[in-house]
Amino acid sequence: MRKHTVLPVLVLLAVLAGLSGCGKEGTPPPKGPQASALPSYQVRSGDAVTGSPTLDAARSRGHLVVGAKEDQPYLGQKNPATGEYSGFDIEIARMVGADLGFAPEQIEFRTIASANRETALQNGQVDYYVGTYTINDNRKKLVGFAGPYFIAGQSLLVRKNETGIDGPQDLAGRKVCSAAGSTPYQRIQKDYPQAKLIGYDTYSACVDNLITGQVDAVTTDNAILQGYAAKVPDELRIAGQPFSTEPYGIGVPKNDTVLRLALDDALQRHEQNGDWKKAYEATLGLSGVPAPEPPAIDRYQ
Ligand code: GLU
Secondary structure, three states, X not given: OOOOOHHHHHHHHHHHOOOOOOOOOOOOOOOOOOOOOOOOOOOOOOOXXXXXXXXXXXXXXXXEEEEEOOEEOOOEEEOOOOOOEEOHHXXXXXXXXXXXXXXXXXXEEEEOOHHHHHHHHHOOOOOEEOOOOEOOHHHHOOEXXXXXXXXXXEEEEEEOOOOOOOOHHHHEOOEEEEEOOOHHHHHHHHHOOOEEEEEEOOHHHHHHHHHOOOOOEEEEEXXXXXXXXXXXXOOEEEEOOOOOOEEEEEEEEOOOHHHHHHHHHHHHHHHHOOHHHHHHHHXXXXXOOOOXXXXXXXXXX
């Protein structure tokens, strides 16, 4: 059993809270890739897309409500002091929002956990959702997906000194944590039933438990885990290779095909004009992985 270490937890809590010291005087420069400028997005006229009930409601409200994550470094993070969201998913939400006629300041982000995404879209709590949301056939029965705009793969995060875990086959009898309702959680449950699977609402709760020794591994997409590992490289590392394909989509209400196809067009436009790459390099790229080619958009019937 590993000794309880208080300091790394405090460090992690601080970084997850977005208090990593940016802008403070005397803060040493961060290791790895340096932040580049975020793109700015050209806002199209408000009536550029017609016939979407979701957008009609957003226009009369005066702003978009977009579902996101708030504790995933470089992807979707909320600064607790300012309430500002940032990260690659947040930029995706902003760039496509601009094409729908909404400036970044006309987007209100709302944090929705993995397990609650479909209901949030079905109940109209959010207009669309951008938060490491894997497109799959089960979910397509409940919601629509624009995209994909990124491809991730399920991986494992372990403590730096872990020697026994190199892939999901090594999880038998070990405690592995993931977010309830996520595809990585479901895959461990189904394909690796010998693992002792623990479900929390968020991956940051899992990571806290990994650092304190309560669990032996955290499993979710590599894109998410790379962010946590990059924040505390002395404590955590990714083990082995990705063992699934997780295409990220923008979740929309199932029957709003006009909105879904408008978002597909918007993604394509921003991939072609360089915004996508620029946004990646200013966000997710900071976890150390260079920008891949964006995947082909799937305008499914
Ligand atoms: N991409 C996976 C999913 O949609 C894991 C990440 C998440 O829970 O957001 O379930």
